[in-house]
Amino acid sequence: MKKIDKSRVLSEKYLSWMKELKEEHPRYSSSHKYIKDIKMNLLYCQNGLCAYTEELLCDMELIEPKHWSNGRYTTELDNQNLINGDIEHFDCTLKEKQGYLWDNLFMVNSNINCRVKGTKTINPILKPDSTEYDAFKYLEFDDKLNMFKPNKQLSDKDKKDVLDMIETLGLNSNAFKRAKQIKELKEDFEFDLDLKEPHEYITSWKMTLKNLKGE
């Protein structure tokens, strides 16, 4: 799970609307007029990837700035299947009263949103856009079992919190594709080929590379 920079704002209309809202937001609705703007701006900030698993959620062309005009995403997305993800409320307790809070929203794989995370309690230790978050500080990757795990250097309490959050955010869910990618890249490394940085699952690859180099 890589760090996400959510300061790259394209959805100016939504953000100015959101900032004007009092403490209590209108009831969250997936058919709200700004939902598409929120989705596409989040995907833009996340490079088209799931905020947690780093799986690609849409065609990269769809997140290009050319689709934006006057602070709104103007291209019609007729087909629901064009984006394989949903808006996720990181802290689901905020959904009821602050459902449109930009800081609390991410785009994630639909499976993570619906089946894995759901309404589980969260710990901000692994919030991907927080200033303190650093994947290498909190996580390690076991490239043989294809699993993220807490960094050994953490305190026992932090290890426990990170472990819980790895599970809550589904960082090791649906990871078969990631395992295949790691395997292929490891072969390239073994054959001393030029290593290209993958777009998807970059964190696991960077950590694998670190393991391979014995760093």
Add this chain to the structure above:
Amino acid sequence: MKIEYLKIKNYKQFSSLKLDLTYPKGHKKEGQPLDKICIIGQSGTGKTNLLEIIRDKKSDSNIKSIFKKEKTSIYEKIYFSSAEKESKQIIEDKKFIDIRDANSWKLLKEKINNYDTEKSKYTRKLSNKLIYNMEYSKEDFILDMQKWESENENILEKIADDINSIIKKFNLELKIDEDTNSYEELIIKDLSNGNVINYDEVSTGTKNLLSTFIPLKSYNPKDSIILIDEPENSFYPDIQKQLTDLYMSVGENNQLIMATHSPLIASSFEPWEVVELKFDRDNQIYRELYYEGENSIDNYTLDPRMLTWTSILVDIFDLKEDSSSLREKKLMEYLMIKDTIMSMEKGEARDEKIREFKKLSRLLGLQN
């Protein structure tokens, strides 16, 4: 007769589907119709409808189908086994042969009688020779009889041999004799205690096998198309693995087409023999291609025969996960215990942790 091309437009769930059913460039049978085809796809993608289109040789403004016929064959037919229970009615006047209707028993009886008659005739002929020809010995008689038997298949023995190679795994053995007139009269022996059990008492899987394979052997198709819907029904994985070979062994020069949900069945097909139907983003059905660029054997990037079962499930059957969330959780626990052990001093506490680690490792199948 084999189907080599199918184009469907605006028919049932197919808005536009084209299927090239020939071997690709570079294959030793390049351009010839496929010997066997495995149709897979999510429910609703039209697998059974596709079988029925081929079965009925549909051809109209919506459907264009091209069948390659053998130049001189008089045997060309279409055999069909639906996923439904066997029908016991004899349905006449159909363009295809329903493998599981009751007609096959009539045919089987004819073949048995014919075999018996021919064998008796030949035995009489040789007996006369033995009596009247002084140079013809008893040994010659035995040799001639053996030769005749090797040249004339005893259908009852053949059916029993082929089926028994499979049902032995269920501790069963089949015996068919000339008095058998229906499935209910089959003699099925329970090898664990020697008891004879009735057809009605055998498992659904065994019934499926008997009610499809016995008729097919009776018909002994040649130059024909054999269509089987969901052959895997009620079979354990090890049996599913054998089904393709079993049905391919029936008759001569046939095209076997199966619609299945079984990854194990799909694993016995060459990649160009798999027709995977999928929904596209507009919910239209298309065939997933396993090659890039030109349809040449060198351009295929997936081959079911080379994959593990897990890979088949994920890469071909599009399963999103390769294990359960509990396994995922326990794998993380496994890694955590390992880290803990590495940081512990030698002693009883560490040994206890190692025992815990090894137990979990076994449960996770990591020692396999």
